[in-house]
Amino acid sequence: MAFSDNVWWTRKARIQLEKRLLSYFFHSQLLLFWYSLVGVVASIYYVKFQPNSEVAGISWIIYSVMLLCVSIFIGSFSFKSRADKVKECYEALNTLIHKQANTDDEKNQITQDYELILNSCENHKFVDHALAMIETYLTTTDKTKVNPHPTKFHWYVFFKAKLSRFLVVSCLYIAPIALFVALEKLA
Template sequence: MAFSDNVWWTRKARIQAEKRLLSNAFHTQILLLWYSFSGVASAIYHLSIEGSNAAGQDISGITWVVFSVLVLCISGFINGLSFKERAGLIKECYETLNSFHQKAKDSSLTDPTKLSTEYDQILGVCENHSDRDYYTALCIEYVTNNNRLDKNTGLKKGLDRSPTWYHWTSLIYWTLCHKLMLTVLYLLPVILCVALRCIE
């Protein structure tokens, strides 16, 4: 396993990390917008339009006001996560790794210690990618590589590794959990509304 191959895979994993962070940024903004609208609309409906003193409706109105305040607090927390800024740093890292990869391929012309030091400096620019990012890169590169499988090595030409059943299983598990979590988060205002209607 050549040093340049490690650099190449790190770059691919960082690309997936950037995509993950940008996806998180997009979904958090949509969720905040959806939650804000749901909370304010429901609070106005229960407190102003209905104007009833029924105990169940009082509970509903108070619940939606609390929900709106909670959304405001969550928005501050999400802004602190800085998804877009972190994605920007990761993009800067993998773009630098692209040119560094060419240098690493000609490692015979460069001192290995200098290469290793420069590599560490490039990686220090941003946070590390997650296992999920690496597994995603590994599986995508394997599936999109159109070369035939080499019977001797068990690898496709151009790749120095291939995903195992563990990589595929982990990736499928993470993807399903992520989709399920997003579904629950998007449906949360609807679930809350139905639950409060049952109380009324």
Template structure:
């Protein structure tokens, strides 16, 4: 049924929007933290006698911040997340209209109106990027659906979650190393 297709698409796009907006927040926090650490290291290296190596480390750290800020800006997580949110709100409106049509008596069903709504649904599908497989799996795992997750899909979702955790760990690793390096320089450890 068309209403099922719209509902599945909507819940997956909700997950996609949440994921992108969360990535935006994480990236902004990461960028602010790296920038703050860079300023702290600059002050430490100005006050303390810094070696040529310290200056190279600071230059590399500044380069990481520059690349990170360019990547975040070009990824446009916030814009994409907001666009998906607007899309799933519009999908909700179509869902209600289709549900009303489908619940009416079959004799009174309006095939022309149903086709118009199907066309509107297809138009909305083309307005934004599609959700990822992970978004679909996550949405289906959180909702009672007619398409429950199979065992291999549950495992696939677990792998994706573990990879996300690794991404977070590795994105903070240079910050931790820089902080340790800064404390070492500050306290002559």
């Protein structure tokens, strides 16, 4: 694979990394809001309809403390600022793609610039590379121009990532309601 192809695929994988980080940021903020809302609604429910419930006391206090801890923990991941650094990285890679090297010194300088750009932010995961390959393949009219072609393993990683993401996100959104229903059944 040519150096320019390597830079191009790295850029595409970093774009997928940025998308993933921004998605984590969005869902983490929405989930914190959702869990807080469920906690408030559950508190109002128990005060209004079951003021003497044993479940209302300790269970929802534990829930509130856990929500506080989770919100601090999620904040420590800095998804938004990490995504901003990744965006700067792939924009710099885009600039690097268009540089022409005629001499060995110029080629060496571009290689050094490439390494500096790569070290400016976190590395992408293989799943980001697989998603970039599949997305490029699916959005390109002439499939013969996509080089290299996605392998069966790339397709496996793609579908596994999409399915596991759907399942995890669904479970996270359903969890507080499931907890409320479970506690009601126990009471």
